[in-house]
Amino acid sequence: xxxxxxxxxxxxxxxxxxxxxxxxxxxxxxxxxxxxxxxxxxxxxxxxxxxxxxxxxxxxxxxxxxxxxxxx
Amino acid sequence: xxxxxxxxxxxxxxxxxxxxxxxxxxxxxxxxxxxxxxxxxxxxxxxxxxxxxxxxxxxxxxxxxxxxxxxxxxxxxxxxxxxxxxxxxxxxxxxxxxxxxxxxxxxxxxxxxxxxxxxxxxxxxxxxxxxxxxxxxxxxx
Numbered sequence: 001x002x003x004x005x006x007x008x009x010x011x012x013x014x015x016x017x018x019x020x021x022x023x024x025x026x027x028x029x030x031x032x033x034x035x036x037x038x039x040x041x042x043x044x045x046x047x048x049x050x051x052x053x054x055x056x057x058x059x060x061x062x063x064x065x066x067x068x069x070x071x072x
Numbered sequence: 073x074x075x076x077x078x079x080x081x082x083x084x085x086x087x088x089x090x091x092x093x094x095x096x097x098x099x100x101x102x103x104x105x106x107x108x109x110x111x112x113x114x115x116x117x118x119x120x121x122x123x124x125x126x127x128x129x130x131x132x133x134x135x136x137x138x139x140x141x142x143x144x145x146x147x148x149x150x151x152x153x154x155x156x157x158x159x160x161x162x163x164x165x166x167x168x169x170x171x172x173x174x175x176x177x178x179x180x181x182x183x184x185x186x187x188x189x190x191x192x193x194x195x196x197x198x199x200x201x202x203x204x205x206x207x208x209x210x211x212x213x
Contacts, residue, residue: 020145029151041150 002061006034008052023047079130085123092116171195 009019009030016034020027025044032038040048040060049056096112133140146152175191 024145024148026146026149026152029149032151038151044150 001039002036002063003033004059004061005030005048008048008054008059009034012052019051022051079127082123082126082130085119086127089116089119089121089123093120168195168198171198 009016014022016027016030020030023030023044029038033040045056045060049059052059092112093116096109096114096116099109099112133143171191171194175188175195178191179188
């Protein structure tokens with residue numbers, strides 16, 4: 001799954017630390033999200049979308065089945 | 073108020089741990105049955121260490137609330153939770169095999185039957201706990 005988190009974060013003039021603080025997650029989680037290494041839970045995705053005042057689809061782009069992950 | 077109760081509770085358990093440990097040491101000096109003092113010392117030290125950490129954490133957190141908040145974020149962070157779960161699962165899987173292999177090895181090496189039976193009991197406990205927690209999560213999720 002691709003995302004535009006970094007783009008939105010920079011648009012709002014936030015650092016990774018500041019965004020992490022607002023979302024109550026670790027800075028590493030923000031880094032992993034931006035790198036596309038980690039896909040957020042639906043709850044975190046909603047929180048991010050709410051924070052930036054956009055819909056989830058505007059930030060996270062679903063690209064098909066073998067999106068996820070490094071799960072194994 | 074609740075915080076004070078928690079601290080008092082932790083201190084009581086700390087005392088209990090220390091008492092158990094001391095009983096174990098006294099029993100050892102009196103040459104009582106070995107397994108009894110071993111049990112008391114092990115249990116006492118275990119309780120003592122767990123609650124000492126809890127007391128330490130509550131004292132530190134009271135002094136430095138920002139550290140507490142940071143720690144809570146780190147613990148509850150969803151990525152960290154997934155990492156912990158995955159690492160725990162794999163560790164558990166490997167430990168299962170190791171425990172099984174070690175138990176069989178001990179059985180053939182002629183190690184005391186009590187040791188082998190204790191290890192078998194551990195393996196069975198692990199299986200039972202897995203079933204209990206699986207059922208619990210089946211209903212919860």
